[in-house]
Amino acid sequence: MSAIRLDNVEKTFSVGDGELHALGPVSFSIEPGERLAIVGPSGCGKSTLLRIIAGLEEASAGTVTVDGRAVTGPLAGAGIVFQRDLLLDWRSIIDNVMLPTEFRRNAGSGSRTRARALLDELGVGEFAERSPWELSGGMRQRVAIARALMCRPAMLLLDEPFSALDALTRDQMNVVLQRVQTAEKVTTLLITHSIQEAVFLSDRVLVMSSRPGRILDEIEVPFPQPRRLAVREDPAFAEIARRIRLHFERTGVLVE
Ligand SMILES: Nc1ncnc2c1ncn2[C@@H]1O[C@H](COP(=O)(O)OP(=O)(O)O)[C@@H](O)[C@H]1O
Numbered sequence: 720m721s722a723i724r725l726d727n728v729e730k731t732f733s734v735g736d737g738e739l740h741a742l743g744p745v746s747f748s749i750e751p752g753e754r755l756a757i758v759g760p761s762g763c764g765k766s767t768l769l770r771i772i773a774g775l776e777e778a779s780a781g782t783v784t785v786d787g788r789a790v791t792g793p794l795a796g797a798g799i800v801f802q803r804d805l806l807l808d809w810r811s812i813i814d815n816v817m818l819p820t821e822f823r824r825n826a827g828s829g830s831r832t833r834a835r836a837l838l839d840e841l842g843v844g845e846f847a848e849r850s851p852w853e854l855s856g857g858m859r860q861r862v863a864i865a866r867a868l869m870c871r872p873a874m875l876l877l878d879e880p881f882s883a884l885d886a887l888t889r890d891q892m893n894v895v896l897q898r899v900q901t902a903e904k905v906t907t908l909l910i911t912h913s914i915q916e917a918v919f920l921s922d923r924v925l926v927m928s929s930r931p932g933r934i935l936d937e938i939e940v941p942f943p944q945p946r947r948l949a950v951r952e953d954p955a956f957a958e959i960a961r962r963i964r965l966h967f968e969r970t971g972v973l974v975e
Pocket residue numbers: 732733734739741759760761762763764765766767768930
């Protein structure tokens with residue numbers, strides 16, 4: 720059974736006295752343990768798609784199922800990371816990571832140990848007792864990932880988590896994310912507008928059209944994991960990136 724399955728999902732927003740067709744129809748599925756990346760131009764409906772999967776937004780048409788069950792409200796079993804880290808400045812780093820346990824019964828006394836282990840795995844263990852405002856953007860985003868993984872979610876939903884970071888920090892975050900994904904064996908949906916990031920971090924890439932976002936192409940990424948950043952210089956990697964870029968050139972999203 721697929722971990723996530725979408726059938727002809729569409730979204731239309733009411734704006735003023737008109738309607739805005741933001742997304743779809745889109746159909747695809749994600750298998751348990753798979754790492755899927757979706758790459759698409761700004762405004763094509765990527766965040767809307769992720770919010771629908773997470774149960775934070777209702778589809779106007781079509782169905783979404785997670786582990787075979789229809790999504791009807793916010794998913795308890797999903798860890799979500801947004802572009803903005805949404806850390807609470809008045810809480811220590813470790814208390815931010817522990818936050819999701821406070822909404823659950825039976826959180827267990829092991830949770831502080833778990834939070835520490837995740838912070839260590841993400842390379843920010845030394846900041847556990849510090850405050851979010853003392854950390855750089857990349858360090859804060861590591862904490863946001865730890866928080867999303869805290870309750871051992873069945874899936875991780877990432878909405879352009881590194882878009883606000885500089886290029887070097889972003890590269891570093893790609894390596895860090897890949898490491899923690901392997902350790903946690905979590906099914907992942909990564910939304911990004913970076914072609915390189917999509918290919919580096921996934922087993923499969925879906926390419927989306929401009930609004931209303933539809934799936935233009937689906938590409939398997941064959942490189943074994945974990946990958947080194949140098950894989951990006953492999954001709955086969957460059958060929959996949961080129962294939963994605965051509966879709967954007969053909970549809971006028973990228974113009975040279
Ligand atoms: N709540 C909303 N009401 C009206 N329009 C919206 C709403 N949310 C998103 N949109 C519009 O839907 C389109 C897709 O938005 P979004 O999913 O955020 O795109 P992306 O994440 O790919 O940049 C955009 O044109 C956006 O302005």
